[in-house]
Amino acid sequence: MERKTIAAISTGMTNAGIGIVRISGDRAFSAADRIFRGKEKITECKSHTIHYGYIVDGDVTVDQVLVMVMKGPRTFTGEDTVEINCHGGTYVVTRVLEAVLKQGVAPAQPGEFTKRAFLNGKMDLSQAEAVGDLISSENEYAMKSSVSQLKGNIKNKIYDIRNKIIYHTAYIESALDDPEHYNFEGYDAKITETVNWIINELDTLINSYRNGKIFKEGIQTTIVGKPNAGKSSLLNVLAGHERAIVTDIEGTTRDVIEEQINVDGITLNVVDTAGIRDTEDKVEKIGVDRAVDYVKNSDLVIYVIDSSRKLDENDEKIFDMIYDKRKIILLNKSDLEAVVSRDMITEKAGDAPVIEISAAEETGINELSKTIKDMFIKGDISFNEEIYITSARQKNALRTALESMMKVKESIASGMPEDFYSIDLMDAYEALGSITGEAVGEDLVNEIFSRFCMGK
Ligand code: GDP
Numbered sequence: 001m002e003r004k005t006i007a008a009i010s011t012g013m014t015n016a017g018i019g020i021v022r023i024s025g026d027r028a029f030s031a032a033d034r035i036f037r038g039k040e041k042i043t044e045c046k047s048h049t050i051h052y053g054y055i056v057d058g059d060v061t062v063d064q065v066l067v068m069v070m071k072g073p074r075t076f077t078g079e080d081t082v083e084i085n086c087h088g089g090t091y092v093v094t095r096v097l098e099a100v101l102k103q104g105v106a107p108a109q110p111g112e113f114t115k116r117a118f119l120n121g122k123m124d125l126s127q128a129e130a131v132g133d134l135i136s137s138e139n140e141y142a143m144k145s146s147v148s149q150l151k152g153n154i155k156n157k158i159y160d161i162r163n164k165i166i167y168h169t170a171y172i173e174s175a176l177d178d179p180e181h182y183n184f185e186g187y188d189a190k191i192t193e194t195v196n197w198i199i200n201e202l203d204t205l206i207n208s209y210r211n212g213k214i215f216k217e218g219i220q221t222t223i224v225g226k227p228n229a230g231k232s233s234l235l236n237v238l239a240g241h242e243r244a245i246v247t248d249i250e251g252t253t254r255d256v257i258e259e260q261i262n263v264d265g266i267t268l269n270v271v272d273t274a275g276i277r278d279t280e281d282k283v284e285k286i287g288v289d290r291a292v293d294y295v296k297n298s299d300l301v302i303y304v305i306d307s308s309r310k311l312d313e314n315d316e317k318i319f320d321m322i323y324d325k326r327k328i329i330l331l332n333k334s335d336l337e338a339v340v341s342r343d344m345i346t347e348k349a350g351d352a353p354v355i356e357i358s359a360a361e362e363t364g365i366n367e368l369s370k371t372i373k374d375m376f377i378k379g380d381i382s383f384n385e386e387i388y389i390t391s392a393r394q395k396n397a398l399r400t401a402l403e404s405m406m407k408v409k410e411s412i413a414s415g416m417p418e419d420f421y422s423i424d425l426m427d428a429y430e431a432l433g434s435i436t437g438e439a440v441g442e443d444l445v446n447e448i449f450s451r452f453c454m455g456k
Pocket residue numbers: 225226227228229230231232233234274332333334335336357358359360361
């Protein structure tokens with residue numbers, strides 16, 4: 001199928017040292033030739049070489065550039081690719097792109113280069129998704145799990161499982177068609193072993209989503225507590241320690257500022273309820289009413305108590321509000337004389353960790369980080385062999401496959417004939433194929449790639 005040659009700016013749109021305009025497709029070389037002035041013609045260059053020269057647009061010299069020439073299929077997209085490294089001023093880069101587009105090259109859609117890599121068989125869908133994830137990684141774990149997926153860890157695992165399924169479906173077909181040469185003697189035991197293995201593998205993958213989701217999206221965290229307990233101070237300490245990436249989340253109803261904080265390689269998306277309290281009413285004052293929604297939607301609640309002041313009915317209210325949440329209780333201001341002790345809150349705290357800290361003197365913060373990590377990350381994390389599913393789409397496909405495999409298991413156990421469950425085997429096969437992209441419709445493919453950024 002003939003695809004249009006496409007181009008886009010692949011670097012960020014801010015003034016920078018270098019900007020890259022990428023061109024991909026059959027006409028990439030000839031289009032680049034028409035605007036490039038250098039020693040050699042691009043169409044005559046050896047593949048995977050870099051050339052110095054100028055980009056011209058009519059009689060205007062636009063920039064001095066280095067041009068990378070790469071012949072398909074040994075390229076990211078699998079197609080002939082030219083990357084023009086120009087000076088990174090946003091105007092200059094845009095002008096270079098403009099010159100390229102005048103040669104009958106189409107502007108690339110977001111994610112279109114990666115989509116082509118997928119369509120040209122350079123990577124499967126799980127790897128293509130990993131490219132998007134890697135770009136949006138915000139912490140060490142997210143980066144490592146994306147890279148592992150990019151290397152093909154998920155692809156290979158799915159491939160293994162699907163191979164086993166197809167072997168058995170084929171065997172069942174053959175035995176039904178040609179009973180003289182194939183038979184089902186001792187077959188139950190054999191297929192049961194495989195089915196159990198598959199169920200176990202699928203289970204492990206599905207369970208990895210818990211960690212995977214946290215790597216990718218972070219822990220939704222709400223800090224609650226009475227005024228002056230030290231919530232903002234805590235946030236500052238946490239942020240300052242790990243260099244906060246502060247993002248204003250627009251469109252939230254009350255203009256709440258959610259801060260992203262990196263704690264030991266995990267991202268916390270923190271809502272500080274100090275910012276949403278009202279000053280009028282006493283109950284409102286502690287932000288309880290308004291905090292309710294945030295608390296409801298959070299994975300973790302951090303309750304900051306000023307341990308130098310007596311507990312009162314507001315604390316009761318806060319404890320009630322967070323009783324069924326995963327929480328950590330901080331006895332702050334441990335540098336001052338304590339009037340609230342651990343014992344006084346044990347009953348209310350349940351099995352939640354209680355940590356003494358001083359936001360002012362920055363003590364107890366490491367224990368807090370470690371506690372958060374232990375609460376949310378299950379087991380030792382290594383990225384050598386383990387696979388972490390980070391996409392809900394993949395998890396759902398795995399669930400569907402698991403359900404089908406459970407049906408197979410039941411059918412075998414209740415002595416059903418082989419052709420009865422071969423259809424469930426195929427269902428599992430198909431569901432798994434949607435992860436790697438072997439059995440997905442165009443709509444889904446478009447949907448996935450449209451989430452990418454421009455130029456990737
Ligand atoms: P928030 O209303 O809960 O956000 O509380 P703030 O973070 O604004 O802190 C209220 C006051 O308590 C400020 O004057 C802080 O300097 C002080 N404070 C916060 N943490 C500590 C602490 O650990 N020790 C002491 N001595 N003072 C603290």
